[in-house]
Amino acid sequence: MAKLTYAQVSEVLKLDPETGRLLWRQRPTHLCKxxxxxxxxxxxxxxxEALYSINSAGYRTGCIFxxxxxxxxxVWLLHSGEWPTHNIDHINGTRTDNRIANLRAxxxxxxxxxxxxxSKNTSGVMGVHWSAKDERWIAAIIHDGRYIHLGSFVAFDDAVAARKGGEREYGFHPNHGRPA
Known part of the structure; x- marks a missing residue:
């Protein structure tokens, strides 16, 4: 099936950019029997409200035509006039929060x-883990598919600081590693 166009979608749906909710418009006769x-x-x-069901990945979904x-x-289509070519990130990590202010391509x-x-993380900080063999905290990061060792530390706080520094250096979002 061909991808729906902006004209088709905007004829049947209205976006409330403040809430991110999609609402059905009055259906014109030419779209019905x-x-x-x-x-x-x-x-x-x-x-x-339209497209309000939650799929197994936690995103709002539904059918149009x-x-x-x-x-x-x-929401991105109705806001920008074009289908996104890449991913749409929910900045705050809440997959049902479709406010324009919370979305970025x-x-x-x-x-x-x-x-x-x-949920499997045991240290409480992404990229920091305890090495029983070395009896030290290890800080690491993956950037462009490459594992980068940021150091091994006696103090947990030093490992966390190294990881946070790595996140800044490699352009991670400030929300990265937030609690699930």
């Missing part, structure tokens, strides 16, 4: 530099 179907559709859906769409990508690499702390 007949006037009766348009009247029924409008009485049931016009003005109500029988085409499954992610709400944050539709980024590459996959940039998106990975704004991740939440994994």
């Amino acid at each position: 007949d006037e009766h179907q348009a009247k029924v559709w409008n009485s049931l859906y016009a003005g109500k 029988r085409s499954q769409q992610l709400a944050h990508r539709v 980024v590459t996959k690499a940039e998106n990975l530099r704004n991740r939440a702390l994994s």
Whole structure:
């Protein structure tokens, strides 16, 4: 199926940029079988929230003209007039927060530099772990697919400082490593 156009989407959906909510517009008759179907559709859906289901990855989703769409990508389309060519990052990490102020178009690499702390992390800081063999804290970072050793430290706080310095040096988002 061909990708929906801005004209098609904007004819049926309205964006509230302050809340990031998508609302169904009044459906014109030419998009329905007949006037009766348009009247029924409008009485049931016009003005109500669209694309509000939450998928297994935690993003809002729904169908437009029988085409499954992610709400944050539709919000970007309605805001910018174009489908995003890369990823859309939720700056605060809340996948259901589709306010324009919370979205940014980024590459996959940039998106990975704004991740939440994994639930499997045991130190509480991304990129810092305890080495039982060395009896030291290890700080490391991955940049452009390369593992970069930032140092080994007796003090946990020194390892954290090295990691935070690495994040600044390699352009990680300030929210990177936030609690999940």
